[in-house]
Amino acid sequence: MNYSYVIAIPLIPLALFLLLGLFSKKIPPSISGWIGSLGLGTSFALSLYTAYHYYIEAKVNGIYQTFVYKQTWLAFSDKLHIDMGVLIDPISVMMLIVVTTISFMVHLYSRGYMKGDDGYTRFFAYLALFSFSMLGLVLATNLFQIYIFWELVGASSFLLIGYYYTKPSAVAAAKKAFIVTRFADLGFLIGILVVSYYSGTFDFSELNNPEGFMISNWASTSFMGLSVFTWGLLLIFMGGAGKSAMLPFHIWLPDAMEGPTPVSALIHAATMVVAGVYLVARLFPAFYFVEDGFALTIVAYVGAISSLFAAIIALTQNDIKRVLAFSTMSQIGYMMLALGVSKYDGHEGLGFMASMFHLFTHAMFKALLFLAAGSVIHAIHSNYLKDMGGLRKYMPVTHITFLIAALSISGVPGFAGFFSKDEILAAAYEHDMLIYISSVAVAGLTALYMFRLYFGIFWGKDTQYEHIPHESPWSMTLPMLFLAVMSVVGGYIHFSEFVSADHIPFEAHLNYSLAAIASGVGILGIIIAYILYKKETNLPDKISNTFGVTYKWAYHKFYFDEIYLFVTKRIIFGLVAAPMAWFDKYVVDATMVSIGNMTVSFSNKIKGLQSGKFQDYAMAFISGGVILAIVIFYLWL
């Protein structure tokens, strides 16, 4: 079977972007939404077709084969060349399904949500650009290609988050997201340099090859007590942590909620934020074998800590999208820790499978949660819990779909989230007790904050609305219904048949005792939420008062933003840039100002030219030479 047609899956959105972007003024909004949806629909259908063939036919002797179609794109020297191509293996095919499904649904949904917006066509052009970049990232065959698409994803999400450019907060958020992730990418780039320099290749298949140079020779190099490759992988993981909003790079994610809600569903629930998880999974054999998985342990702990940290913050937020943002961060922490505790072969690789499984189910229910939240925001024009309550009467479809998604994320038996979460907990239980305990706590917290949200929006106080809210149009509810179905049936897929670290299918069974504990904790969380938030009482306030300082800390997201702000504003801007600016203003600019004054009279000008600030420049010039001479002769010799 030849899979080279897969290249069309990313190229269709690219063509859409060019079409909608270049002719944005000529294509009327009435059809641009349809064009976008139709194009993504085609990509979606092609992905399904690919998955169907791949998972059925691509097994040889029980092992899933990897197909690589590539072409040399930039040959910089004999050794150093960059390829562009597509890589087909179990995880890339799975990601194709995730990305195209969510993107297709978001396209359909946006036709309703964005109706009447004056940048309607532009919005669809940006969506198409994003889909293209994300699909290119998923299919990348080497580190360099993935990096290029990685940056493209960053740039297109910059445009999408800042879409409401009339809102200063949206623009600030877009900038923040881009710069924070770019900062993390700095590590990624250095990591690529290090890994490729020492291993002599960019190719994933070569890097992951257990007999390849990197895995068999990691011990031959060392830098500060660790293998150079471990450093390289850790730096690469830094890039992944940036995109996936892991500690300490998570600060951009809550602010990014300023973007339109469908964008949050696409980027911040299902696709871009899991790019970091995908990156680690893509290099999993390398992570696992180099230095006996030292880097992987770091991944596990970063994931576990982020997961717990975000779940606590989520409890205290009042903006429903921010709750979902922190929830996403927490769930991605789950995926990371599952990868981190995983081993390589057979059933030992349960964590890897569980991580991918959870990525899949999470994409479905979290996108649904965002879309449902968008539907609520669309109806009452507010993001805040205080403006909501009793909406179940007005918005039945939104209510039911939100409930399904909430049950799924809380891990209630029978829903998709239950199955994938159970595998993660089982993997953690087998390999690291500490992480397991923290994960169980997160499971309880997740149910609690999610049902706090649910009761707060759909039950709770009977808010008096100025305009009676009404259910969203079909174009919005239909994708929600589809995702609701997926949030249930997604869990019944036998994921271990398809996805595993070593490409060999294995049998994974529910671990009933662990599952009972996890779902028990989840249901406990739901019950607590029921008591606290079903009716409006003063109980929650009492509790938050009891926790006092802790609550306040969590509410302020443990002051992470403030710490960063302190470092950048006070130290970089205040101590370094401000004196520089002062210098520029009073020394360099003063020249220009004085020139202005000189025009008052000709004589002044002559005088100014001769006695003027050129001396300063000459002074700088000469002293520059003198300083260099002093440094060379007296300090360095």
Next chain:
Amino acid sequence: MRFELGLLLLFLTLLVFEIFTNKKQKGNVISFAILLFTIHTAIGFIPLADGDLFGGMFKTNTLLFYFKNVLNVGVLIVLLQSADWLKEKIVEQNKATEFILLLLSSLLGMYFMISAGDFLMFYLGLELATLPVAALVAYETSKRISAEAGVKYILSSALASGTALFGISFLYATAGSLYFDVIATTLTVSNLSILGFILFFSGLAFKISLAPFHFWTADVYEGAPINVASYLSVISKGAAVVILVILLFTVLKPLLPFWSKIIYIVAIATMTIGNLFALRQQNMKRFLAFSSVAQAGFILLGMLSVDELGLTTVLFFVTVYIFSNLGAFGVVQAISEVSGKENIDDYEGLYRTNPKLSLLLMLALFSLAGIPPLAGFFGKFFLYAAAASKGYYVLVFIGVVNATISLYYYLLVIRAMFLRKNQDAIPYFNSKLFMKLGLILAAIGILVAGMYSPLYEYVYTISTNFLN
């Protein structure tokens, strides 16, 4: 010598043409000049054999041909971008042809400078390249700021030339010759020769605007007509970088342990100072001035690797940089011509009214910022790789941090264009033919240099041949 003779012939033709054209038709001289220069540029691509003249004072080889071609294309873009400005504003004052003549004579100086086989020829070329530009900087005589900039430029360059000449005399004193080939073998390490190098380097650093020799840059760019600023920041700087790298890699190689330290310090200073100043600029010309200072700092990274890789990366980066900067300056000029606006705030909402210009400016700025897959990214990437291959990890780290800081200010402009709404944004306008051609050429340059890998391979081959 064909390049030089061709340009000289062109120069004389234009001079004669100018004399015999009546005043009403002066506008046509500009079109004619551009046509001739296009032909000159095209001829440049016909291969030539290596050789030397005047007893080795003047040398040519494939590497220099390549770079002269790059300079030609760059100047062609500058000419195209200035054509409308000349026709509308300068022809009335009856000095449009002079502008072109001055520009071409400066280019001729650069040809001689980079082809020099000894320090005397180098110095002559340097002066010929610099003096006409001083006149160009002060070209808008009606503006005081322009005249001021001209004076500042000529004073600074006189200081720089003097220093360089002083340094050259020290080098002569130690090596006993002015010929590059001889110096390369006889130059010995002594305090005198090191001091000579430092002085010489300071002079050249002025042209490249390396810190702390860069102070003139912002004032002069702001005061000069935009196309002249563009010429200064790309052509003049590019040529100076190339001669510097050639001298460092061949003639001054005996001093390698010393000059690598100087380059190291100056690279850090230049990147950091350029970036920190660029952060707060409001005027696009000043902004691009400091951005070009910072870019010059990056170029130094490549010079630390004294082999094919280093030479290739420097040449490649300069090529990429020339096109990216020409794109950025071109857009600034197009906008300034129509609306007279030059501040970053004025660009708010530009995407809504002038999408194509905004996209081109975004392309150019992203390329300067080094966002993949644009040319600038590969340029920077190879510079890092070159410095890293010689073990300068700390420097690479500082470079990467600086590149990230620079992203912030490039993004400020992009944010203004794409993500800000403005009731009185600059209204839609249609650029004239020449300007359009100039912008399109720059855009093609950015894209081709990044996406078309044979260019890099070609540069690699000629660099290898040059060093062996």
